[in-house]
Amino acid sequence: MQDSAERRPSFGKKFKYHHGALKPALLAAAEEILVTQGLENLSLRALARATGVTQAAPYSHFADKDELLAAVAEAGFQRLALQMADEATGQPDARGRIEKLIAAYIRFAVANDQLFCLMFGRELAEMKNYPTLAMTAGKSYALISAVLARRAGVDAEETRFQTLAIWSLCHGLAQLIMDERVEVGQFGAHDIDGFVRRAVGLFAAQLG
Amino acid sequence: MQDSAERRPSFGKKFKYHHGALKPALLAAAEEILVTQGLENLSLRALARATGVTQAAPYSHFADKDELLAAVAEAGFQRLALQMADEATGQPDARGRIEKLIAAYIRFAVANDQLFCLMFGRELAEMKNYPTLAMTAGKSYALISAVLARRAGVDAEETRFQTLAIWSLCHGLAQLIMDERVEVGQFGAHDIDGFVRRAVGLFAAQLG
């Protein structure tokens, strides 16, 4: 297979030395590799190969592999927050909203396990280096926090505690399911919503 | 610095071609590197360097890097279960035992964050390949599960639910603290025990 014919995706008109839209193409290819081959097989070189450019090309758009991963993760956080917000709309009371938010969170983790690994994994532990990432990552937490904070008659300190407790429960379950340390369905309800409803019920007294 | 003098730890009597106790030495060096330089800098080559052997020597004792990491993780799980059991002894009721178990778990995660990352990280996701690892890893869960199961008047299904809920809460909080997505002390009690006591209180009705 000759190089110029094989490695070039043959852009419509004529041979293009410049790719033109490499940055979004890289991000798209990254997500694709993530779901098809897993996070451990997502290398910059494989990414460049999939996009039809040289291995050094990504460095024109990302300073680092970490910066690229951070961008992918940020897109993930965006989608996560969106899905959570979507599911929670239309719920009349705080309890219903919390249930939907958590269920959406866990479903997202299960459905996009590799992406979730990247988002909450160790490779982006230095998230502080990417301020926009940190901001986007906080949205999901803010959704839960906001619901709890908007209640009357519950002081701020109690709200902080509940938010953290619910967030921990939610995040922990997602992790355990992903690591296959636990099987959804081992408890009676046989589904995520059942467990979530029951877990949120623990806070029922305060949720009204 | 000449090689034979520098790279060899100079075992008491005379120069030894065979290290003699490479396997435990590797495991010890691995934990050392883990705490001093982090999981991402724990390479087989660095390990061999630290132990004073050639880069291929570890392969006489471990088939794989994963097998080595699995052994380190297993030791970690052993210590974790031990610490949990230690703290829980002497507690009169189920609630006290659960509180101590969880607090010990979270303290372990905070104190040994890199090791915890390894134990619950993605690199050992294929834990099924290491049956003894899976068994040891289950001990901590079993500790909590046993306390809850030994109560009178609570059916098995409710016990399963509570175990999973508490386990999720516990694991999730540990993860969040480690990832620095949350600061212990943001809630009133200003310490782990305070939060744990309060969180376990959510199950108070059933814990008696």
Add this chain to the structure above:
DNA sequence: CCCTGCAACTGAACGATGCAAAGATTCGTC
């Protein structure tokens, strides 16, 4: 219209890593 400057991309290279294969050395055992 050409020229110049700049951003995007190439090609080649460096060092590090996990791992395999083959040879050297020591240990345990008959």
Add this chain to the structure above:
DNA sequence: GACGAATCTTTGCATCGTTCAGTTGCAGGG
């Protein structure tokens, strides 16, 4: 003391992240 097995060394390969000196194409000023 000899021999086979276990341990360790040497050498080498493929891959990876990253850097760097060039090459290519575009846009704007003369």
